[in-house]
Amino acid sequence: MADWLELLAITSAAGQVSISTLKSQLRRTSDDRTSAKELDADADDSGEPEVTDRAADDLEERVVDELSLRVQTVGSAYPFELVVNGKLGESQILRRKPTWNEAQTGELFYTFCLLDSCMREDLVKVPKAEQDFVQRIGNIFQICSCIAVGGYTEAQVVSFGFPRATGDGFLPALQAAWLRYGSYTVRQDIPHGFDAKLKDGGVDIIAWRPFDDGHAATFLMFVQVASGLDWKDKPVANDVKAIKQWFVDGVFEHFMPAICIPFPLWFDLDEPPKDASGKKLPFKDGILRRFAVRESAFGVIFDRGRIAQSSARVLGAPGGPRAGVDGVDRIGEVAAWVDEVMASLAEKRAAA
Structure with missing residues (x-):
């Protein structure tokens, strides 16, 4: 509502x-x-x-x-x-x-997430002739998510989700990411048992906050970007364990899992929320509990509000948008999608 x-x-x-x-x-x-x-x-x-x-x-x-x-x-x-x-x-x-609709304030990203959610929940009906709007959501949300992760972590952010703007396959994209990281070696061939046409292995963003020495043993985050209602089926931790098999001569041990979703995390919270015994809880208590419970499966959670806030930290940094965050140069694509959707909705309203 x-x-x-x-x-x-x-x-x-x-x-x-x-x-x-x-x-x-x-x-x-x-x-x-x-x-x-x-x-x-x-x-x-x-x-x-x-x-x-x-x-x-x-x-x-x-x-x-x-x-x-x-x-x-x-x-x-x-x-x-x-x-x-x-x-x-x-x-x-x-x-x-x-x-x-200003990007620097983070409001553009909130607006995109709102329109995405409304399409997923059928609050906005998208006719077959305009399904392109829905088909582009994944790529646009990938941009938003990269910028949000960069704003929250102050890290280097690699957009790894498929399809990639670079057009790379999985293996060359993985090699490029770890060359940029500066440590660990990715195999030159596909490990036995893996699909030769693997897209992203369930990992959409790789982020790390380097030290000045450029060595390993840093903060390292792997992120799943889930723009649809099936996000609960997409915890990233197990996918990262599989990706470890693509390295030789040692690999990272510790990492932080995360997920990005365009909804408020509590959008499907039962009303009124209840505790284990069935006793009613204040709604805010239900929200607090929802974040605590979801953390065990997903790690760091970027929901709609957090994406909007965190994006503003990158774009509003002194001296302009911070370097090293994939997607910062593609904000225009987010704005264009929002403008197109808003224009279509205005046209339909005028015709009604």
Whole structure:
């Protein structure tokens, strides 16, 4: 619901949407009085109109809490602001910021992730004639993820995911990455048992923070970039163990796994969240628990807000974008995709 309101705000001609739009939407879709029960499993749905009204008020309150959390945690990289409309008393408005598509603030990356999520969740219907938008998401999100990893780690970042901008196959790409790293030797041939047409081996980004001496024993991160809803099936740690077989004369032992996703990590959190005994928890406690639980499988997690914030650190660095981060020179591709999608949505709105 929060994503839906953000989508309305960012695509509307006025650049804003009233949170009370949720109530209107709920009433239009709840003639049979079932929506209230679906929204709150403990609701006493007696079929009276006021039940739906209570559900609508509850939904609005929870969505405002969610939007307020995004304002707080994403900070200056959040492309919206939540304001009170004085003309309507205490009614709240979600308003698009003038800088909503600026890369240096990180807002462009949040906007891309929002549009990606809306397509994945069918909040934005993409007709067959425009499937190119969806097909390009993986490459665009790879750019966003590389920049975010670089901003968070202050590391050298190699874009390793397939298809690569360089057009290299797996073996030459792996050799190039470790030549750039400066230590360890990659085999000259494909190890027995591996597919000769291996694409990226489940690893999309390799990042490390070098010391001045250029030697090994550094911070080393391997990242899976997952732009779709199947991200839970993509922890990267086991894929890295397989890649170790491509080295000779010694290889790294320790590394940090990570994953990049375009959704808020808690987007599928049950409401209200519950502990192991079934006791209800405050929603924020459920979010805290979700991060702690997911860490065990994925390591460092870059979700939508973290990607937006971390990207801004690279692009807003003193002296301009920091060198050594693959993808920094391809920000224009992110902006172009967002502009094209926004133009298509505006065209459809005008025709409706």
